[in-house]
Amino acid sequence: MKTLFSHLALSTIIGISALALTSSPVLAQDAPTKQKGHENEKGKQKGHDDGKGEHKGHDMDQPAKDKGKDADKGKDAAKKGGVAPGDAAPNFTLVDTDGKEHNLSSATQEGKIVVIQWFNPDCPFVVKHYGASKTFNDLAKNYGDKGVVFFAINSGAKGKQGAGKDRNVKAKADWEIPYPILLDENGDTGRAYGAKRTPEMVVIGKDGRVAYFGAIDDDAGADKPGKVNYVAKALDEILAGKPVSTSSTKGYGCSVKY
Structure with a gap:
């Protein structure tokens, strides 16, 4: 009689535990949270790739700097003087x-x-x-x-x-x-x-x-x-x-x- 009661009690405990596992809201949301975290990692990676875009933008500044150098060369040439056909002749x-x-x-x-x-x-x-x-x-x-x-x-x-x-x-x-x-x-x-x-x-x-x-x-x-x-x-x-x-x-x- 005691043995039969023990088996019945054990079966009841196992059933209750299984029911708890399948109905737990915390455990049910765990997998999506991890997936979302994975997507956040992708977002970080994308942000890193966007950083490459910033480097690209920095590189695009180089022609502007070179253009500035060319303008400086033009100023230097003007300081050195000199005329070409069509220019107003410098007075003296x-x-x-x-x-x-x-x-x-x-x-x-x-x-x-x-x-x-x-x-x-x-x-x-x-x-x-x-x-x-x-x-x-x-x-x-x-x-x-x-x-x-x-x-x-x-x-x-x-x-x-x-x-x-x-x-x-x-x-x-x-x-x-x-x-x-x-x-x-x-x-x-x-x-x-x-x-x-x-x-x-x-x-x-x-x-x-x-x-x-x-x-x-x-x-x-x-x-x-x-x-x-x-x-x-x-x-x-x-x-x-x-x-x-x-x-x-x-x-x-x-x-x-x-």
């Missing part, structure tokens, strides 16, 4: 070998065409055009009465080759140069134009803009003049009301002695 006020002051704006305001030659009387490439060929003097003779003004500018610093008032006074007399030689000993005007060679030429139109910049002609040797005079060609076209067909060439000669 310089004194010639006779002590007379000249400025560009006076000529352009009068509607003149201006020809500038960078000058060094001791440069062989300059000498060839003032010797037997008389290239520069002939230009002044042929175009001086057509509203064209000529200046030679010496941007050599004191003590440098071909620089100084006395040396240039002598050159003007020896070569019978019919136009002023302007002294630019601090080099400000030369640098403003970006002059690098003697003789380097600039033609400025009636509108005050650079119409031609470059060599005097097509022969870069130091012995004889070339067949094509780019300055004469530019002047003929400007005077005829035509656009300058060759507005720039590579200059040749001695370096400007800044």
Whole structure:
């Protein structure tokens, strides 16, 4: 009898325990909670991947920085000076070998065409055009009465080759140069134009803009003049009301002695 009662009690306990396990709300929600946690882990992983997007955004800033560097280079270039065809010609006020002051704006305001030659009387490439060929003097003779003004500018610093008032006074007399030689000993005007060679030429139109910049002609040797005079060609076209067909060439000669 006791044995039978024990078996019945044990069966009852087991049944109650099983019923409790299947109906427990805590245990029923346990699995979804773990699944949700797993999804949160995926969310963290996604957040980490989004972090890669931030790195990508940081990388995209690089071109902007590079662009800024390019802009800085542009500013540096502007500081160094230099003009190109179509640019407004920088004004200058310089004194010639006779002590007379000249400025560009006076000529352009009068509607003149201006020809500038960078000058060094001791440069062989300059000498060839003032010797037997008389290239520069002939230009002044042929175009001086057509509203064209000529200046030679010496941007050599004191003590440098071909620089100084006395040396240039002598050159003007020896070569019978019919136009002023302007002294630019601090080099400000030369640098403003970006002059690098003697003789380097600039033609400025009636509108005050650079119409031609470059060599005097097509022969870069130091012995004889070339067949094509780019300055004469530019002047003929400007005077005829035509656009300058060759507005720039590579200059040749001695370096400007800044």
